[in-house]
Amino acid sequence: MQNSEYNFSKIEPKWQAYWSENNTFQAINFDKRPKFYILDMFPYPSGAGLHIGHPEGYTASDAYKRFKKAQGYNVLHPMGWDAFGLPTEQYAIKTGKHPKITTTENVSRFKEQLKQIGLCYDWEREVNTTDPQYFKWTQWIFTQLFKKGLAYVEEKPVWFCPELGTVLANEEVLNTPEGPRSERGNFPVERRPIRQWVLKITDYADRLLDGLKAVDWPDSTKRLQANWIGRSEGAKVCFDVDSSDDTIDVFTTRPDTLYGATYLVLAPEHPLVHTLTTPELKDAVSAYIEKTKTKSDLERAELNKDKTGLHIGAFAINPINKKKIPIWISDYVLVSYGTGAIMAVPAHDERDFEFAQKFNIDIIQVIDDCGTAKKDAGGNLTQAFTASGPLKNSDSLNGMDSESAKKAVIENLEKANKGLVEVNYKLRDWLFSRQRYWGEPFPIIWVNESDYAQVNAQFKPKGTTIKSKIGDELLYAICLPDESLPLELPEIESYKPSADGQSPLSHASKWLEVHFNRETGETTSQASNFTVRGLRETNTMPQWAGSCWYYLRYIDPQNSTALIDKELEAYWKTPDLYIGGAEHAVLHLLYARFWHQVLYDIGVVTEAEPFKKLFHQGIILGEDGEKMSKSRGNVVNPETIIEAYGADTLRLYLMFLGPLEAMKPWNTKGIEGVARFLRKLWRLVIIDNDYTLNPKIDLTNSVKLDSETDRLVHQSIDKVSHDYENLGFNTAISQLMILLNQLSKLESLPKEVVEQFLVLIAPLAPHIAEELFFRLGNEQSISEREWPKVDAQKLESETVKIIFQVNGKYRGDTMLPKEHTKETAIESAKKHERVIAQLDGKAIVKAIYVPNKIVNLVVR
RNA sequence: GCCUAGGUGGUGGAAUGGUAGACACUCGGGACUUAAAAUCCCGUGCCGGCAACGGCGUGCGGGUUCAAGUCCCGCCCUAGGUACCA
Numbered sequence: 001m002q003n004s005e006y007n008f009s010k011i012e013p014k015w016q017a018y019w020s021e022n023n024t025f026q027a028i029n030f031d032k033r034p035k036f037y038i039l040d041m042f043p044y045p046s047g048a049g050l051h052i053g054h055p056e057g058y059t060a061s062d063a064y065k066r067f068k069k070a071q072g073y074n075v076l077h078p079m080g081w082d083a084f085g086l087p088t089e090q091y092a093i094k095t096g097k098h099p100k101i102t103t104t105e106n107v108s109r110f111k112e113q114l115k116q117i118g119l120c121y122d123w124e125r126e127v128n129t130t131d132p133q134y135f136k137w138t139q140w141i142f143t144q145l146f147k148k149g150l151a152y153v154e155e156k157p158v159w160f161c162p163e164l165g166t167v168l169a170n171e172e173v174l175n176t177p178e179g180p181r182s183e184r185g186n187f188p189v190e191r192r193p194i195r196q197w198v199l200k201i202t203d204y205a206d207r208l209l210d211g212l213k214a215v216d217w218p219d220s221t222k223r224l225q226a227n228w229i230g231r232s233e234g235a236k237v238c239f240d241v242d243s244s245d246d247t248i249d250v251f252t253t254r255p256d257t258l259y260g261a262t263y264l265v266l267a268p269e270h271p272l273v274h275t276l277t278t279p280e281l282k283d284a285v286s287a288y289i290e291k292t293k294t295k296s297d298l299e300r301a302e303l304n305k306d307k308t309g310l311h312i313g314a315f316a317i318n319p320i321n322k323k324k325i326p327i328w329i330s331d332y333v334l335v336s337y338g339t340g341a342i343m344a345v346p347a348h349d350e351r352d353f354e355f356a357q358k359f360n361i362d363i364i365q366v367i368d369d370c371g372t373a374k375k376d377a378g379g380n381l382t383q384a385f386t387a388s389g390p391l392k393n394s395d396s397l398n399g400m401d402s403e404s405a406k407k408a409v410i411e412n413l414e415k416a417n418k419g420l421v422e423v424n425y426k427l428r429d430w431l432f433s434r435q436r437y438w439g440e441p442f443p444i445i446w447v448n449e450s451d452y453a454q455v456n457a458q459f460k461p462k463g464t465t466i467k468s469k470i471g472d473e474l475l476y477a478i479c480l481p482d483e484s485l486p487l488e489l490p491e492i493e494s495y496k497p498s499a500d501g502q503s504p505l506s507h508a509s510k511w512l513e514v515h516f517n518r519e520t521g522e523t524t525s526q527a528s529n530f531t532v533r534g535l536r537e538t539n540t541m542p543q544w545a546g547s548c549w550y551y552l553r554y555i556d557p558q559n560s561t562a563l564i565d566k567e568l569e570a571y572w573k574t575p576d577l578y579i580g581g582a583e584h585a586v587l588h589l590l591y592a593r594f595w596h597q598v599l600y601d602i603g604v605v606t607e608a609e610p611f612k613k614l615f616h617q618g619i620i621l622g623e624d625g626e627k628m629s630k631s632r633g634n635v636v637n638p639e640t641i642i643e644a645y646g647a648d649t650l651r652l653y654l655m656f657l658g659p660l661e662a663m664k665p666w667n668t669k670g671i672e673g674v675a676r677f678l679r680k681l682w683r684l685v686i687i688d689n690d691y692t693l694n695p696k697i698d699l700t701n702s703v704k705l706d707s708e709t710d711r712l713v714h715q716s717i718d719k720v721s722h723d724y725e726n727l728g729f730n731t732a733i734s735q736l737m738i739l740l741n742q743l744s745k746l747e748s749l750p751k752e753v754v755e756q757f758l759v760l761i762a763p764l765a766p767h768i769a770e771e772l773f774f775r776l777g778n779e780q781s782i783s784e785r786e787w788p789k790v791d792a793q794k795l796e797s798e799t800v801k802i803i804f805q806v807n808g809k810y811r812g813d814t815m816l817p818k819e820h821t822k823e824t825a826i827e828s829a830k831k832h833e834r835v836i837a838q839l840d841g842k843a844i845v846k847a848i849y850v851p852n853k854i855v856n857l858v859v860r
Numbered sequence: 861g862c863c864u865a866g867g868u869g870g871u872g873g874a875a876u877g878g879u880a881g882a883c884a885c886u887c888g889g890g891a892c893u894u895a896a897a898a899u900c901c902c903g904u905g906c907c908g909g910c911a912a913c914g915g916c917g918u919g920c921g922g923g924u925u926c927a928a929g930u931c932c933c934g935c936c937c938u939a940g941g942u943a944c945c946a
Contacts, residue, residue, distance in 0.1 A: 220864055230945065252946060265946095276911060300944075305946090337945045344946085350861090351944050390877070426945055582865090582940080620941090656884075658873055663939070673884040679898080693876065734883035771872095803879055808927040810879040821945090834913085848926045852877050858926050 006682035008646025011771040013182055016115055018770070024781055025120040027076035030571055036073035038065050039551050039573055039611075041580030041588075042080045042127075044543075045106035046087055050113040051628060052654075052666060054634040055150045057617035059651045059764075060727055061579045062119045063330040064764035067724045071785040076572060078554040079114065080127035081107050082547045086169065089438040092495045094147065099438045099495075103130055107504055117638060118647045120764055125527055125554045129546030130438075134553060136486035137563045138545050139443045141595060143479045144602055146444070149461045150200045153468045153477065156431055157293075163187035165499040167435045179294050185524065191293050194501055197433040197539060198444065202858050205229050205425045208593055216613040218608045221585045228485075228586050229729065230426025235410050237343060237419040238439065241265060246272055251338035251424050255413075256405035259394040260366035261343040262356065264316045264327045265309065267335035268292040276327060278313030285329065300331045307332060307355045319418035320342075320409065321395065330355065338424050340486055346384065353384035367402065368391045373397040377606050430591065432542060437495045437504040439540030443487045444479040445516050445523070451532035452476035470535065481521035487536075489597045505538040512536050547588060548595040551575055551610065563604055574610050579727075589614070620657070621665040628666075636666050650764035655764055657728035678768055679738055681761070684744055685754060685772045693775065701750040712742055713753060714794040720760050721787070734762055751776060756788045794856040805856040806831040806838040822849045829855040 018299050019025060019807060041052060065077040081103075088099045088106075107128065109183045110599050112120070127134055145151050159168040161182045172183045201208075209229050212222045234253035241248060248264060266273055268289045288310050292300075309330030314328050332351055333342050346356030347365040356363050361753045363381060373385040389403030397405050412421030433442070447455065452465075459478040466477040490511035495504050506512070514523045515531035524531065549563075555572045556564045574596075589611070596610040621627055622634025629635065641650045652674040658664040687694045705713065716739040723732035739757065743749055756777060762769035762782045773782040802825050811834045816825060826847050829835055839859060848856040 224864070224941080228943090232945075234946080250946080254946075298906090332944055332946095334943075334945070342946050349944095349946065351946075355943090362886085423944080426943065584939085585864095623886075658870085662873095664872070667872060667885075670885045672886095673872095676899095677884090683899090730872095731883085734874075737883055801879090805878080805927075808925095809876085813879070837913090846926060848878095850878065850927095854927085856878080856926055 005688075006679050006768070008648060008678075008767065009643075009776065012116075012118065012647050012767045015767045015770045016118060018781070019120050019783075020123075020780070021626055024783055025069070025075070025077065025122060026124065027078075027122050028074055030711055031074040031477075033072055034075040035076065036068045037575045037577075038068070038125075039077075039554075039575035039578045040079065041584060042082050042547070042550060043110065044082045044085050044087075045103065045110045045530055047091065047102070047106055047632070049106075049109050050638055052641075053620050053628065055114075055117050055388040056620055056654050056660070057121050057579050058114065059117065059654050060617060061577075063651070063655070063729065063763035064119075064727065066766060066783060067393060067787070069783055070465065070759065070763070070785065072786070075131050076125075076554065077121055078125040078127075079119075079121040079123070080125075080550055080554065081110070082543065082550070083107065083128050084541075084546055085543050086215055086437050086438075089436055089495060092438070096495075098491075100130065103128075104419040106178045109288045110196065111653060113638065115640055117651065120766075125557045127550055127557055128549065129440075132486040132488050133558075135440045135546060136712070137146070137553065138440050138549070139480075139485050139487060140563060141549060142440075142541070142545070143443055143482070143485075143600070145199060145476075145598060146466075146601075148478045148598070149464045150203065150586065150598065150782065151432070151461070151466070152198055152200070152464075153195060153466050154198050156196040156198065156629045157191040157193050157198070158431075158766065159186075159189050160192035160194070160501050161187050161189045165501065166497045167501050180268065185336075190228055192501065194435065195539075196431050196469070197537075199430040199594075201430045201591070202425055202427055204594050205231065205427050207597055208427075208590065211593060211597070211609050211848055214610055215611065218614065218616060219220070221582070221589075221614065221616065224585050225590055228427060228590065231423060232425075233421070233423050235320065235406070235413070236339065236422040237413060238417075239316040239319060239343070241272075241276060241327070242317055243387070244273060244276070244314070248316060248327070248341050249273060249339045250341045250343045251422060252343055254345065254402075254406075255419070256388070256391065256397075257345040257348045257366055258318065258320045258343070258400045259363045259391075260345040260347050260410050261325060262343045262346060262364055263325050263361040265333045265342050265344050265355075266312075266327065266329050267333040267340040268329050268331055269335040270340045270493060271331070273312065273329055273488070276312055276314040281310070281313045285310055288329065295331060307351075307358050309355065309359065311359075319413060320418060325363070328355075328359075336428055337426065347381060348384055348386055350384045350386065353381070362815070364393055366391055368392045430594075433539035434542050435497050435501055435503040435538075436540055437489065438494065439542065440507065440545055441487050441489055442537035443485055444477050444537035445480065445514060445534035446470055446475035446477055446537065447516065447532050447534045449471060450474060451518075451534075452478070452714040454532060455516070456521070459521055475535065475798075478516070479532075480523070485523060488765050489539075490538075501860065503538040503540060505536075505540065514769055544588065544591050548592045549599070551578075551592075552599075552605065563599075569605055574605070574607050574612060575669060577613050577615065578611040579615045581619070585616070615661070618658075620654075621663060622669065623666055623804065625665045636668070641668075641671070645671060645675050646678075646844070648768050649678055651734060652764050656733045657731055660727050660729060674733070675741065677733075678765060680744060681740055681757075681768065682772070684740065685775060691775060696748050697754055697776075698748050698750045699777075700821060703748050703750050705716045705749065705753065709749075709792055710744055711797060712739055713756065714790050717756070717760065717788045718790045719797060721790070724763065733764065754851065755785070758782060759785050759788055800852045802828070802852070804835050804853045806834050806835055806859060807855060808856060811835050811838055818852070823852075825849055825855050826857075829857060 005763045016159050038061050040058055051492060064074050083103045088102050091102055092099045159173050161168055164182055164187060166188060168182060173189055174181050174183050175314050182189050209226060209231055214627055232253050234251055235255040237250050239248045268451050309325050309328050311328050314327045315324045318325055344352040345361040346352040348367055368390045370389060376382050376384045381464060389772040391397045391400050391405050397408060410419060431527045467474055490508040492504055492508050497504050498506050512535055514536060515532050516523055516534045517530050518532055552564050556568045559565055592610055599605045602607050624634050626632055626634060635796055653671045656674050685694055716735050719735045720732045738818050758769045758773050759782060798818055800811050802816050804812045812832045814828050826849060844857050846858040
């Protein structure tokens with residue numbers, strides 16, 4: 001009876017200390033080996049500590065890193081903290097504790113937990129978005145955007161809760177039968193326009209779309225981003241307003257249906273609504289607009305199945321046939337898309353059809369459905385016909401197909417100066433400010449008009465000015481010089497926003513009021529002949545800002561004179577693999593790409609796209625199959641698992657649960673399987689805990705493996721290598737289980753084979769691999785050992801298994817030599833007992849032979 | 861509504877159009893043990909049969925094919941995302 005003990009709690013801390021002391025996984029700048037940059041989405045260090053979802057993706061990237069290192073790459077695999085964020089601020093409001101302190105505590109807890117799992121990062125490259133030496137460069141990037149004219153200020157509607165006196169995030173607003181309410185306190189909330197910084201991401205829409213072609217991302221993610229950008233080609237059509245000088249521009253993707261436009265709809269927020277409404281309808285229209293304010297875009301879209309709207313009394317003239325059509329307002333038209341107004345063609349648009357039916361507006365079919373549309377007994381459409389086809393009811397265009405008609409209509413309108421080709425995007429500009437404390441302050445000063453004129457142009461945006469009414473004054477924005485960065489957050493007494501929704505920074509009067517040197521840009525608390533009076537911007541940046549470019553800072557984290565050194569950038573370039581959740585498929589990845597493209601334009605980086613290859617890890621659900629959450633009480637804590645089973649077992653099990661990309665439930669019972677596997681591995685090498693090696697191991701490597709085992713070894717090297725490369729860890733582990741089961745059965749086996757096994761499993765279970773490798777007499781870390789090579793010859797076997805089928809059903813098999821003829825295979829099938837039984841009384845119609853695989857006899 | 865992903869034993873899952881259920885968990889039986897833990901062996905999709913074996917079986921209904929979990933068409937269900945985008 002073997003007496004061995006796999007004491008993970010003793011060996012795991014030992015090797016964690018070893019890796020740390022020896023800088024085993026340090027990335028070496030300018031090393032001759034090929035570089036490989038693996039990036040994880042960095043976490044928000046919450047007060048709750050790690051949950052089991054974090055280590056899933058992180059274990060995968062850690063394993064991949066160890067694999068790539070063994071393959072001879074100079075691997076960069078860093079970690080950092082996306083540490084600005086709402087929960088820390090809320091905690092500060094509640095307790096008065098400075099977010100900086102909370103953040104430091106949370107970060108050290110997270111770091112400790114990551115280390116416990118055996119995750120080895122190059123900690124010398126750690127970044128923290130709240131570190132002034134980091135956000136100095138976040139602010140610097142903003143000044144570049146500002147100077148390039150890619151930033152502007154605008155009043156934007158945001159959720160505001162008068163009761164709480166604060167702006168709310170979408171997720172803090174609940175939909176209730178009584179209307180939208182705040183999550184905290186259940187108070188009524190409304191959309192209120194507040195002064196915001198906005199970034200012109202739409203200027204980059206086409207490049208963001210084109211760039212997707214070149215990257216190795218999941219197709220579904222590319223599609224998601226492309227849909228989000230939503231490029232659509234169409235026309236802008238200008239409608240005159242009857243008995244008025246005003247005109248209304250609409251955007252349409254179907255100019256071919258212009259003859260079928262029977263009414264116009266303005267978004268309730270459209271600037272012309274008030275002007276065009278006839279006096280007797282003003283009250284009703286105002287009431288409708290008020291009601292719209294309480295609805296989010298999503299609500300206007302989804303929950304409001306029943307169309308609402310009002311005719312505002314005015315009429316427009318269809319430019320193509322001079323027909324007079326009524327102007328309506330309805331909340332199904334959004335002010336943020338296109339021109340905020342549409343021409344409604346109920347016969348050929350579902351929403352317009354629904355609306356026209358409800359309000360009894362004409363439905364004129366101008367595209368011939370050629371009998372394919374759904375109609376009632378009277379021959380009227382029962383739903384919109386949205387396909388293309390030949391035109392009708394369209395004067396000279398009758399008979400023309402949709403595509404040609406689109407061109408013809410636009411040409412016609414262009415001649416009359418009533419329209420033109422236009423491209424529209426669903427993508428909206430990026431609302432880039434928050435009325436909060438715990439974020440990067442904007443490096444912006446507001447000055448009055450006459451002072452602005454005296455300020456050196458280097459502090460102003462090129463080709464534009466940014467002005468806004470602040471307090472009662474119209475002020476102009478200038479940016480701080482690089483030397484004044486970072487602009488740090490002031491200490492304040494209360495983290496609560498002011499009652500009018502302004503940022504808590506608006507209380508910090510000492511910090512707020514400055515004197516700005518017109519030439520040098522230096523800010524002082526005392527005025528002088530060279531200074532102008534200014535007010536600092538009180539908004540802060542959103543959490544996205546810091547996470548938009550962190551992957552660049554890992555390359556050169558300490559640089560105080562540049563965001564990144566040019567030579568280092570040229571060496572490390574951009575991440576070769578980016579692993580992170582699909583929940584960031586659009587926003588984070590799109591914003592980061594936008595900033596990267598701007599940085600590319602100004603020469604900071606040399607590649608146009610930041611993330612060459614992307615992989616989404618799935619979510620781990622609770623044992624009940626529901627999303628893990630404190631309130632459900634189904635949260636699994638990694639620390640408990642490590643205490644009971646060890647980090648290697650946790651890592652292995654996380655990867656064994658299922659495909660990395662899948663959403664899968666945690667099952668604590670199942671962990672027994674991988675725990676047994678590791679104990680079995682331990683016993684293969686050690687027969688008691690006193691450093692006694694298993695005598696089955698031939699230390700001289702003179703024992704030869706039988707050919708079947710030898711083939712299995714090489715098949716395993718082959719499969720495991722492929723699976724690791726594709727992050728298919730679950731199948732790699734089952735292959736290793738098969739191999740270990742075989743090796744355990746042998747009477748004796750060469751040490752070399754055991755070591756190869758250890759190298760194969762080291763990426764996933766590094767502690768036990770190091771320990772056993774060490775006990776086999778090796779002095780170097782197993783991570784220095786080269787990845788085993790497959791001997792292709794050994795994969796081949798002399799015999800192959802031929803499957804026998806009758807009418808496609810398995811009825812037996814046999815082993816045949818590799819070099820056999822089709823006839824031999826078919827003959828041996830016909831001789832097989834079970835096949836004969838199936839052939840009884842039937843004739844063979846056909847015999848299919850797939851070389852080295854299958855014989856299928858078709859009988860009747 | 862729309863977009864995306866998915867639906868395979870009691871459970872997690874595996875399967876270049878070629879033996880469905882690898883590898884595990886669970887459960888049952890046995891060995892070792894005073895006993896337990898650990899370990900080892902056998903069985904474990906469903907129905908029938910002592911067994912050999914036969915039938916059925918990858919959400920549902922069709923289709924293509926010698927052969928379909930895999931490809932095509934229609935439907936149902938689940939999860940995630942969402943902006944009635946004109």
